[in-house]
Amino acid sequence: MIYSENDRVFLGHGSGGILTGELISNLFFYYFKNDILEEMTDAARLKIKSHFLSFTTDSFVVDPLFFPGGDIGKLAVCGTVNDLAVSGAKPLYLSCGFIIEEGFSLYKLEKIVQSMSEEAERAQVQIVTGDTKVVAKGQCDKLFINTSGIGSLIYRNKGIGKAENICNGDKIIINGSIGDHGISILSARNELNIKTNLMSDCASLNGLIENVLEKSEGIKFMRDATRGGLATVLCELAEQKNIGIELNETDIPVKEEVRGVCELLGFDPLYIANEGKVVIIVKNENAKEVLEIMKKHPLGKESRIIGELKDINPGLVWLNTQIGGKRLVDKLSGEQLPRIC
């Protein structure tokens, strides 16, 4: 056995940071070990006879269920669609599993299902199978949803899931401001009496991503920066590929409200969750062209180049600070905001 009877799960094990990584590599990878899993991509890349498929799953426990810019249903569709899209797949079919607490409002459930249906239509996917479980009052909090998804890996030759060819000089692009989702959820919880006009960025990114993959060359890597934020995506990449990543603080778009709340509470926007942001690594000479293509899409208007890959400080991410200093950007340790998605 890996663990003793005294070992416990902490909230930090679900943060997407160091503890989550340890749990995955020590426990799940140890017992589930196989080549596909060990590629460690957002979605598994499968070859079944001559068909190339992408397959992924995600569970949603967000609190509150309804928040500015979305709800748990919309999130459950977007999250899985985005995981498929960043692996180079065209998302096609989703499953959904509901775990519902006894006494939950059917009216709210209908609103959530309606919202899932609308988002599925926007993302051009179909929800084709599902499951429903109801547990006694107090045995889960209102509603949890799991969605799994299958997509056709039509952009498999671009190698974007595994970041195979990334190198010194490649540029890093993001499609807009970071931290909107996390801070919207935080203010929607009303625990801190913070009021903002922020909306979650929750959106299906497959349209934007397909535009980029169809129309441009030089895309080397894509990942949606969700739980754990922009920093976590880049730290994992730097570590896996043993490359240095340099970010420029003044180039990273952060809304005033997000900055304000972060300043107040001591959070770092780099680690705050997003639900509609994709990080793209592109060959230096194609970067401008990709940026222009992204800016033409409604979900990419605010796209920016925020940094580049370097052959110094391998395995590390660092930030050129606003005042001209330099500092390390480390992996998230512990839990910043539980139940954010």
Next chain:
Amino acid sequence: MRFIDEYRDPELTAQMINLIKQSSVKSINLMEVCGGHTMVIHKFGIIDLLPKNIRLVSGPGCPVCVTDKRYIDQSIAYSRLPNVMITTYGDLIRVPGSTSSLEKEKAKGADIRIVYSSTDALDLAKTNPQKNVIFLGIGFETTSPSSAYIVRQAYQNKIQNFFLYSAHKVMPPALKLLAEGEVKINGLICPGHVSTITGSEIYEPLVADNAIACVVCGFEPLDILQSIFMLVRQIEKDEAKVEIQYTRAVKPEGNAIAQNLLHEVFEERDDWWRGFGVIPRSGQKIRQKYGRFDAEEYFDVEVEETKIDYGCICGEILKGLKIPNECSLFRKNCHPANPIGACMVSSEGACHAFYKYGKLNQ
């Protein structure tokens, strides 16, 4: 963002660094007392911008870091009592005790809630009358007035199920000890938020007895750089006086209302500091008038014997004798996901700041 970006202006920063470089000749040690300063210094990469002859040393101003292990052990013992709810600021729950932590107790089922304000703890007592709610009060004059406030509120509103477990501390005795310690400190970057309460007058003895230059400093990068410049200016002229850089918040006499409140609720006692041992008259105990709300008086618990962490040098780091990189556990056995000492837990701890914002090779 207004009131933030002005203090992070790259041009003003460059000018201030030039001023420091032009006026600084002597090799000096400046201690930033406050954990908030440690964090800003590392977060903005300030150390690398300074000339090599200025060495910044982290001091004992991180509330979580100086909280002794036996306090954690006793809090854990309280959390295991029936019908008790522990309320605490977030960082404390991850600090390792001798054999457990509040985080581990929470995972096992203890009722431990994180609050963002002391008044939230009092509200939890009001809304959970069946529970005895204990608030873990740690920190210096920055946080102790809000603890004093809720104790007085509980007294005035006759709230029977609220208790404070105080590890509150006052800053001057520890500063005195450091001034007379092994590390030659030429100047103190004095804690801005403590000083809003105490005023800057508490530093006068350090100037008079130990000839240490003192500047009360704000929490933005330019505040820190300007304070360093003011300290350099004093030290180069062989002067030592108390100056306030953080004039937008600090007055020499401080906040009389908060001081009176502290005096009304607390009295001095000798107290344990992690790494320092007992420092005379450095702690704040609840006065007899409010004794009904003192967790130490009300609850009788057996506390396990304190285990010493062999290898952890938090104590020497808090005294400015060593830096985190010199600890054999740093980054190996001790990291934020598995902290051995409190300095790695708290976001204001020196070890955490060194780990998180790190040192790049190139």
